[in-house]
Amino acid sequence: xxxxxxVKQRFSKKSRYLFGWYSCTWGTALMVALPVLSVFYLALFPxxxxxxxxxxxxxxxxxxxxxxxxxxxxxxxxxxxxxGAWLVTMCRFPGRRIFEWALLLPFAVPAYVIAYVYxxxxxxxxxxxxxxxxxxxxxxxxxxxFPDIRTLGGAILMLAMxxxxxxxxxxxxxFLEQSTTIHDASRTLGCTPWQSFYRVSLPIARPAIAVGxxxxxxxxxxxxxxxxxxAVKSMSAGIYDTWLNMSNLGGAxxxxxxxMIFVVILISLERLARTKQRQFHSSDRFKTLTGYRLSGWxxxxxxxxxxxxxxxxxxxxxxxxxxxALSNLDQLWTSNFITHASHSFLxxxxxxxxxxxxxxxxxxxxxLHKTQSLKIAAQFxxxxxxxxxxxxxxxxxxxxxxxxxFIDALMEExxxxxxxLLLSGTAFAVVFAYVVRFLAVSVGSVESSLNKxxxxxxxxxxxxxxxxxxxxxxxxxxxxxxxxxxxxxxxxVDCMKELPATLILRPFNYDTLATYVYQYASDEMLExxxxxxxxxxxxxxxxxxxxxxxxxxxxxxx
Amino acid sequence: MRKPFKQQIKKLAFIALPLTIAANSASAAxxxxxxxxxxxxxxxxxxxxxxxxxxxxxxxxxxxxxxxxRLEHEGKNSPADIVLTSDIGPLYDVVxxxxxxxxxxxxxxxxxxxxxxxxxxxxxxxTSRTRLxxxxxxxxxxxxxxxxxxxxxxxxxxxxxxxxxxxxxxLSLIGSMIAHHGEAEAEQWLEGVKANLARKPQGxxxxxxxxxxxxVCDIALGNSxxxxxxxxxxxxxxxxxxxxAVNLVFPNQDDRGAHMSISGAALTKYAPNKESAVxxxxxxxxxxxxxxxxxxxFEFPVRPGTPRSxxxxxxxxxxxxxxxxxxxxxxxxxxxxxxxxxxxxxx
Numbered sequence: 001x002x003x004x005x006x007v008k009q010r011f012s013k014k015s016r017y018l019f020g021w022y023s024c025t026w027g028t029a030l031m032v033a034l035p036v037l038s039v040f041y042l043a044l045f046p047x048x049x050x051x052x053x054x055x056x057x058x059x060x061x062x063x064x065x066x067x068x069x070x071x072x073x074x075x076x077x078x079x080x081x082x083x084g085a086w087l088v089t090m091c092r093f094p095g096r097r098i099f100e101w102a103l104l105l106p107f108a109v110p111a112y113v114i115a116y117v118y119x120x121x122x123x124x125x126x127x128x129x130x131x132x133x134x135x136x137x138x139x140x141x142x143x144x145x146f147p148d149i150r151t152l153g154g155a156i157l158m159l160a161m162x163x164x165x166x167x168x169x170x171x172x173x174x175f176l177e178q179s180t181t182i183h184d185a186s187r188t189l190g191c192t193p194w195q196s197f198y199r200v201s202l203p204i205a206r207p208a209i210a211v212g213x214x215x216x217x218x219x220x221x222x223x224x225x226x227x228x229x230x231a232v233k234s235m236s237a238g239i240y241d242t243w244l245n246m247s248n249l250g251g252a253x254x255x256x257x258x259x260m261i262f263v264v265i266l267i268s269l270e271r272l273a274r275t276k277q278r279q280f281h282s283s284d285r286f287k288t289l290t291g292y293r294l295s296g297w298x299x300x301x302x303x304x305x306x307x308x309x310x311x312x313x314x315x316x317x318x319x320x321x322x323x324x325a326l327s328n329l330d331q332l333w334t335s336n337f338i339t340h341a342s343h344s345f346l347x348x349x350x351x352x353x354x355x356x357x358x359x360x361x362x363x364x365x366x367x368l369h370k371t372q373s374l375k376i377a378a379q380f381x382x383x384x385x386x387x388x389x390x391x392x393x394x395x396x397x398x399x400x401x402x403x404x405x406f407i408d409a410l411m412e413e414x415x416x417x418x419x420x421l422l423l424s425g426t427a428f429a430v431v432f433a434y435v436v437r438f439l440a441v442s443v444g445s446v447e448s449s450l451n452k453x454x455x456x457x458x459x460x461x462x463x464x465x466x467x468x469x470x471x472x473x474x475x476x477x478x479x480x481x482x483x484x485x486x487x488x489x490x491x492x493v494d495c496m497k498e499l500p501a502t503l504i505l506r507p508f509n510y511d512t513l514a515t516y517v518y519q520y521a522s523d524e525m526l527e528x529x530x531x532x533x534x535x536x537x538x539x540x541x542x543x544x545x546x547x548x549x550x551x552x553x554x555x556x557x558x
Numbered sequence: 559m560r561k562p563f564k565q566q567i568k569k570l571a572f573i574a575l576p577l578t579i580a581a582n583s584a585s586a587a588x589x590x591x592x593x594x595x596x597x598x599x600x601x602x603x604x605x606x607x608x609x610x611x612x613x614x615x616x617x618x619x620x621x622x623x624x625x626x627x628r629l630e631h632e633g634k635n636s637p638a639d640i641v642l643t644s645d646i647g648p649l650y651d652v653v654x655x656x657x658x659x660x661x662x663x664x665x666x667x668x669x670x671x672x673x674x675x676x677x678x679x680x681x682x683x684x685t686s687r688t689r690l691x692x693x694x695x696x697x698x699x700x701x702x703x704x705x706x707x708x709x710x711x712x713x714x715x716x717x718x719x720x721x722x723x724x725x726x727x728x729l730s731l732i733g734s735m736i737a738h739h740g741e742a743e744a745e746q747w748l749e750g751v752k753a754n755l756a757r758k759p760q761g762x763x764x765x766x767x768x769x770x771x772x773x774v775c776d777i778a779l780g781n782s783x784x785x786x787x788x789x790x791x792x793x794x795x796x797x798x799x800x801x802x803a804v805n806l807v808f809p810n811q812d813d814r815g816a817h818m819s820i821s822g823a824a825l826t827k828y829a830p831n832k833e834s835a836v837x838x839x840x841x842x843x844x845x846x847x848x849x850x851x852x853x854x855x856f857e858f859p860v861r862p863g864t865p866r867s868x869x870x871x872x873x874x875x876x877x878x879x880x881x882x883x884x885x886x887x888x889x890x891x892x893x894x895x896x897x898x899x900x901x902x903x904x905x
Contacts (some may be wrong), residue, residue, distance in 0.1 A: 009576060041658050052898055053899065054899075056900075057896075057900050057902070058899045058900035058905070059903070061747070061902075061905055105594070124769075124772040124774070125766070125768060125772065125796055139773075140772065140773030142773050150760050150761070230760070231722060231758055231759060231760035231904065233904060233905065240623065241724050241895065243725070244623055244647070244726075244893045244897040245647075245724055245729060245891065245892070246895050246896070247651050247654070247891075247892060249627065313631075328793070336854075384813070390623055390624055393624055394624060394627045396875070397624075397627060397628050397631045397632075398631055398856075400633075401628075401631035402634065403810065405632075405633050405635055410636055418635075421632060421635045421636070421637065424628070424631075424632055425619075425628070425632070425637065434610075434690050461575075469655035500623075500624075503620070503621035503622070503624070504621045504623070504624035504625065505620070505628075506619060506627060508591055508618060508637070509617050509618060509619075510619075513622075517598060519597045519598060519620065520597075522622070523762070526796065527793055528793075530606050545854070
């Protein structure tokens, strides 16, 4: 009898424990998915059906432009990111040590800022064309041809310039982790260095590159600042047009939902293709890479190839911003700046910390209990990344305001006390939006780090008497520190740059560096906000450099 | 081992709590809370003057989209008192959604002419501007173009620059064309303008004047205050050159007058600081704020008899203004947007 009760108790304890994990995981996933669900909900109630009108008029343009944009930015980012990662990891040439981290620098430059800067530089009254006119004696724009920066091509170039670091980052981490033996084996089997890159290393790095590419694609599809400024009619232009000019938020939500489903299909297809691949690491993966020593034109070619994205994506914009900032420094430097910067810093840090906690919860519970349900929960919670920021902001407002008003009504009824809005219009709302928006970044990173730890470690730890939580803190966390840090820093920088959701959700009199820049830049007054723009970039550099060091350390510490 | 987690959470609470409290305290007494579609730096001088005058503090959130939706979902607990806009579009939307309340104020109705306010006093225009034709001094003779209608004349083929047809300023203009000429004629006109464009619509109004100076096109559409901003620009003196390259054409002086648009304000339905909010709206319609607007942003005061800035007098004397009620224009905006799609204005 006693035994039976024991078993029963144990059983109920286990099921309670399982229930705990499930409810905790799903609860978190649902909370994070609430804004996305709200947008779906909006899509159910459009003011009128816009699809007929769109299909007849602008939809084909929106679709082809968006596809061209995604393809162009994707291809250019892969070329730059993979090429850079391979060169700095596997080759030795002048400047390699600098490029290791410098190639990440453009990541700190917001796309809208780089678009403003290059328009300023390359348009008719910009420095480049003035120089050319003086050189050749041309008088007006009709005397010569100069490529127009405000075009689809220009937008592709601008976006690729600042988005390729996603791919660089992940490809480099993958190249660094690849076993040298595989590489050596391919060489002894007669592969040239090029073949061994193309036939061995690249396929192994494919999952990492694919993750990077999906981040790049989602950023591209959701970009509004650049495409709007360049008059490129992409889907996101269509969303805002339907929402603001036709006053049809439901219709806009429909376009946004459709775009999101499209992105989700793309990602699932890629995941499906990847499940067939399994990777193994041999024990000597930390053997120092010797690398190919490049010489002569090859060496300088490599330097040039790595230098180009750094100069165009970072040095030139920073140079121009610094020029403006220095010449107006006395007017620009006010105490407000410290406030704006501290707001940016606080919000971004909170969001980075929270996304890590949530990502850990989701990834770890998925590892502990390999059920379909928990897998779906993790994927579900990452949807926010595939949604344009401003639309997502509305999605954030809906549940938060509903919650606030519910509590208020409750308190009013029972205590005759009005609590007002507790969460809406506070910094919490902004941080919540950041978490929803960027959780995908940290879930991806944490999950892939966790997956690299063999399960025998878990078993050993558990058989030595550790609880799952202790196993996580004592075994897993120290091992995936690098991945966690990467995730935290990427989210931090992304939040620093985030604009539309911050604008809509922030409290009264509450500016961040990004919103401050936008105020002026949207009126084409770059000189008035140069210092703030520069500050965003500079604050973004710090984590970028830290990040790069951590990644290099994964190999070089041995 | 649980310590780090606890510490993290404590830290988080430590950071988040004061933020929340600080944000909530924005709804204390003697304050006005503003959801603004106008950039803060543009309205701050007037708001500062109001605070200096009355001791009432103002709080602002600026965004170019989404604030109406925020107001809508916050419902009766929303802290917002006033919605400030840079165009009739959002003003019309916020009223349509039933998020405003009428203001019965003799000061407001006395200061603001009837065609610049809602028939039911739900919204009020605070400044006005006209959509000008900027014509090249070198390549367009005086009197060669006199009306919006003439923009569709084939003689301008490849010579016109404008910003996106979907921008609210152009939508208002298209809306007024529909109001005056009916849909079919307006569409024909828009097609004609599209056919005359020198390049794909891009950039803001200032960029169009620059394009005239650069020789990309000969005439451009732009709001009047941009001229003032350019001709007085000490920080970027090249903008003075852009402004000096064009003549200002006030369209349709022989018939209905130039198309006007407004920036304006509406009182929210549940405004918690209603009294102060109405005070602010009244303040913005009075002579001092009206001339400040005009001085700082080169807009036209809506209040008749307000002295205009010297600069406006110098370059833009009295001209005939279209006195169609903007409510009508606003109603036609969605239709105008569809029309722009239909003729592929931006493609």
